[in-house]
Amino acid sequence: MKAAVLKAFGSPLAIETLPDPILGTGEVIVDVMAASVVSYANEAFSGARNYLLDLPLAPGIGAVGRVRAVGPDATRLAAGDWVACDPTVRSRDDALSPDILLQGWTAGGEGGLRLQAHFRHGPFAERIMIPTENAVRLGAIDTADAARWCALNTLLVPYGGLLAANLQAGETILISGATGNFGSAGVALALAMGAACVIAPGRNEEALEDLTRRFGRRVRAVKLLGSEEDDRKRMLQAAPGPIDRVLDLLPPSAPAAAVRAAAMTVRPHGTIVLMGGVAVGLELPYRHLMRNCITLRGQWMFPREAAVRLVGLIRSGLVTLDHWDITEFGLDRVNEAVAHAAANGGPFKMTVIRP
Numbered sequence: 001m002k003a004a005v006l007k008a009f010g011s012p013l014a015i016e017t018l019p020d021p022i023l024g025t026g027e028v029i030v031d032v033m034a035a036s037v038v039s040y041a042n043e044a045f046s047g048a049r050n051y052l053l054d055l056p057l058a059p060g061i062g063a064v065g066r067v068r069a070v071g072p073d074a075t076r077l078a079a080g081d082w083v084a085c086d087p088t089v090r091s092r093d094d095a096l097s098p099d100i101l102l103q104g105w106t107a108g109g110e111g112g113l114r115l116q117a118h119f120r121h122g123p124f125a126e127r128i129m130i131p132t133e134n135a136v137r138l139g140a141i142d143t144a145d146a147a148r149w150c151a152l153n154t155l156l157v158p159y160g161g162l163l164a165a166n167l168q169a170g171e172t173i174l175i176s177g178a179t180g181n182f183g184s185a186g187v188a189l190a191l192a193m194g195a196a197c198v199i200a201p202g203r204n205e206e207a208l209e210d211l212t213r214r215f216g217r218r219v220r221a222v223k224l225l226g227s228e229e230d231d232r233k234r235m236l237q238a239a240p241g242p243i244d245r246v247l248d249l250l251p252p253s254a255p256a257a258a259v260r261a262a263a264m265t266v267r268p269h270g271t272i273v274l275m276g277g278v279a280v281g282l283e284l285p286y287r288h289l290m291r292n293c294i295t296l297r298g299q300w301m302f303p304r305e306a307a308v309r310l311v312g313l314i315r316s317g318l319v320t321l322d323h324w325d326i327t328e329f330g331l332d333r334v335n336e337a338v339a340h341a342a343a344n345g346g347p348f349k350m351t352v353i354r355p
Contacts, residue, residue, distance in 0.1 A: 001017065001018055001019075001020050001021075001125055001126040001127045002015065002016075002017060002018075002125070002126050002331060002355070003015070003016060003017075003018045003058040003121065003124060003125030003126065003331075004058060004059075004060075004124040004125070004331060004334040004353075005018070005056050005057065005058055006045055006053070006055055006056060006057060006058075006059050007055060007056040008055060008056075009045065009046060009047030009053075009055070010045075010046050010047055012335050013045070013059075013124070013334050013335055013338070015331065015332055015334070018058065018121065018125065020127060021121075021127055021128070021129035022129075023069050023070075023071055023129070024071060025071045025072055025073055026071055026073055026092075026131060026132050027071050027129055027130065027131060027132060028067060028069070028070050028071065028074065028077060028083075028129070028130055028131075028132050028134075028135045029067075029068045029069045029070075029127055029128070029129050030063070030065040030066065030067055030068060030083060030085055030127065030128050030129075030130060030135065031065050031066050031067075031068050031126065031127055032063045032064075032065045032085075032123045032125060032126060032127060032128055032355045033063075033064055033065045033066060033143065033146040033354065033355070034063065034064045034065075034146040034147040034149070034150050034328075034352050034353070034354055035060045035062065035063040035064075035122075035123035035124060035150065035352065035353045035355070036061075036062065036063075036150040036151075036153050036154070036350055036351065036352050036353075037060075037329075037337045037338055037340075037341040037351040037352065037353060038061065038153075038181075038341060039181060039341050039342055039344075039345030039346075039351075040342070040345075041059075041338045041341055041342070042338050042339070042341075042342045044059070044105065044106075045059065045338065049106075051105065051106035052106050052107035052108075052109070052112065052113060052116075053105075053106060053107070053116075054107075054113060054116055054117070054120075057104065057116075057120050057121050057122070058104065058121040058122055058123075058124045058125040059104045059105065059122045059124055060104045060105070060122035060123040060124040060125075060353075061087045061102055061103075061104055061105040061122060061123075061153065062084070062085055062086065062087045062123065062150070062152070062153035062156075063084070063085040063123030063128060063150070064082070064083070064084055064085070064138070064146045064147075064149045064150055064152070065082075065083060065085060065123075065128070065146075066080055066081065066082055066083070067079050067080060067081045067083055067135065068127065070132070071132060073132060074132050076137070077132070077135055077137065081135075081137055082137070082138040082139065082140065082141050082146075083135040083136055083137055083138060084135075084136040084138055084149065084152050084153075084307060084311070085103075085123060085128060085130050085134060085135065085136075086130075086134040086135075086136055086156075086304075086307050087102050087103045087104065087105060087122070087134075087153075088100060088101075088102060088103075088134070088301050088302070088304075089101040089102075089103050089115055089119050089130070089131055089134060090304070091111060091115060099111025099112050099114070099115060100112055100115075100300075100301070101113075101115040101116050101119060102301075103116075103119050103121075103122055103128075103130065103134075104121060104122015104123060104124070104128075105122060119131065123355075124331070124334060124353060124355070125331075125355060126331070126355045133304060136152075136307040136308060136311060137311075138311060139311075139315065145321075146354075147326050147328055147350075147352040147354065148321045148322075148324060148326060149321065150326075150350060150352050151185075151321045151323075151324045151350060152307065152310060152311070152314075154181060154182060154185045154324075154350070155185050155188075155189060155310055155319065156301075156302050156306060156307060156310060157182045157185075157249075157275070157301065157302065158175075158182050158183070158185050158186030158189055158247065158249060158275070159186075159189050159302055159306055159309075159310055160275070160299055160300075160301055160302025160303065160306055161186065161247045161249065161273045161275040161299050162186065162189055162190060162193060162247060163302065163303065163306060164273045164275075164297060164299040165245040165246075165247055165271050165273045166245075166271065167190060167193055167194075167195060167244075167245055168194070168244075169193065169194025169195070169196075170194060170195075170196045171195055171196060171244040171245060172195065172196055172197040172198075172199065172239055172240065172241060172242065172243050172244050172245075173190050173195050173197075173198055173199070173243070173244060173245040173246070173247060174198075174199035174201070174235060174239075174243050174245070174246045174247070174262055174265055174266075175187055175190065175198060175199070175200060175201075175246075175247050175249065176201060176246065176247065176248045176249065176250055176258070176259065176262035176263075176276075177202070177248065177249035177250040177251065177254070177276060178198075178200035178201060178202050178208075178211065178221075178249075179200070179202030179203070179204045179207035179208060179211070179346075179347060180202075180249060180250075180251060180346070180347070181345055181346060181347065181349075182249045183200075183202075183249045183347075184207070184211060184346075184347035184348060185347075185348075186247060186249060187200055187211055187215060187219060188214075188215070188319060188323065189313075189319060190247075191215055191218055191219070192313055192318040192319045193313075195218070196218065196240070197218055197219075197220060197239065197240050198215075198218060198219050198220070199220050199222060199235055199238055199239055199243060199265075200212075200219050200220065200221045200222065201221075201222040201223075201224050201231070201235055201262060202221070202222075202223070202224060203223070203224050205223055207346065207347055208221035208222075208223060209221070210347060210348075211347070214323065220238040220239065220240075221238075222234050222235050222238045224258070224261075228257040228258075228260060228261045229261075231258075231261045232261040232262075232264055232265055235261070235262065235265050236265050239265075242267035242270070243265045243266050243267055243270065244266070244267060244270050244271070245266065245270060245271050245272075245273070246262055246263055246265060246266045246270070246271070246272045246273070247273050247275065248262060248263065248272070248273065248274045248275060248276050248278075249275055249276045250276040250277070250278050251276060251277055251278075252276075252277040252278060252279045253279075254276065254278050255278075255280065256278065256280050256281060256282050256283065259274070259276070259278055259282055260282065260283070260284060263284065263296075264284075264285075264288075266294060267292075268292035268293060268294065269292070269293045269294070270292075270294055270295070271294070271295040271296075271297070272294065272295065272296045272297070273297055273298075273299050274296070274297070274298045274299070275298070275299045275300070284296070323348045324348050324349070324350045325348060325349050325350070326350050326351075326352055327340060327344070327349075327350070327351050327352070328352050328353075328354050329351070329352070329353055329354070330353070330354060330355075331353055331354070331355045334353055337351050337352075337353050
């Protein structure tokens with residue numbers, strides 16, 4: 001099969017021929033029809049993000065395709081089925097604390113590297129082998145829409161955070177980082193899940209205006225000015241009542257003050273979920289959290305059932321994929337696609353490879 005291979009950090013991806021994957025029990029082989037390229041792929045491939053990747057391999061994270069072959073333990077999947085390839089591979093021998101691999105992207109540790117030795121290649125290739133449970137059935141779709149369904153990869157991240165927050169219909173949630181790629185998708189999902197109001201803070205006025213234009217009065221945009229105390233007051237003033245949940249999706253470059261300003265808006269007995277990539281320490285007031293019975297939790301990625309539930313939200317019409325502006329590249333132009341993704345990140349923009 002033809003694939004784009006990362007041979008060493010800092011080198012361009014090389015188009016090569018790799019052996020076809022060999023099917024085993026508990027596995028599915030998928031013909032890749034579309035694979036999204038995240039905006040920070042160039043940072044991953046340069047080594048700047050220090051991701052655990054045992055090179056060389058075909059990278060990428062998540063894809064949409066058609067089942068080529070299934071193992072003997074598959075009871076519902078069949079050749080020809082349209083599926084989303086969930087990149088979150090979990091070890092099967094410890095249900096409480098499984099090792100995790102983001103296939104084609106990064107191992108979560110030593111155990112993840114062992115998983116990577118088997119589920120080696122990502123979706124920047126004509127075919128991919130994934131665990132049976134990672135093939136999420138989409139139902140019938142038009143081939144031309146395969147790239148649009150790659151938005152699942154973006155939506156699943158904030159969806160995992162919203163599920164962790166236990167967002168309930170009628171509640172108010174603040175999404176910190178709402179003007180980013182994952183944050184803007186989180187706004188769309190929170191509304192689909194029945195949030196009465198989404199507080200959307202950010203520094204990018206154009207992106208804030210776009211959110212309110214797309215989603216209407218249930219979104220309250222807040223322009224951040226850089227003062228932790230003043231920004232917190234302005235977020236609270238924008239809310240129609242108490243803020244029940246806070247979901248943080250800020251990028252690695254964000255300062256701790258921005259995380260703290262948003263987190264400290266949550267009401268007593270509320271929930272804060274940390275899901276971003278902030279690279280600095282975070283100081284929160286112990287007594288305030290304790291006395292107000294505030295739940296603080298971290299969340300990485302999403303539970304297994306999230307992808308199935310998300311497909312249901314899309315099929316029901318509660319979430320639309322029409323928000324995304326998509327630019328497609330063939331596999332031979334993979335390095336152009338990586339550069340394009342870096343230069344064209346942000347809300348509702350997606351770069352896709354079509355192997």
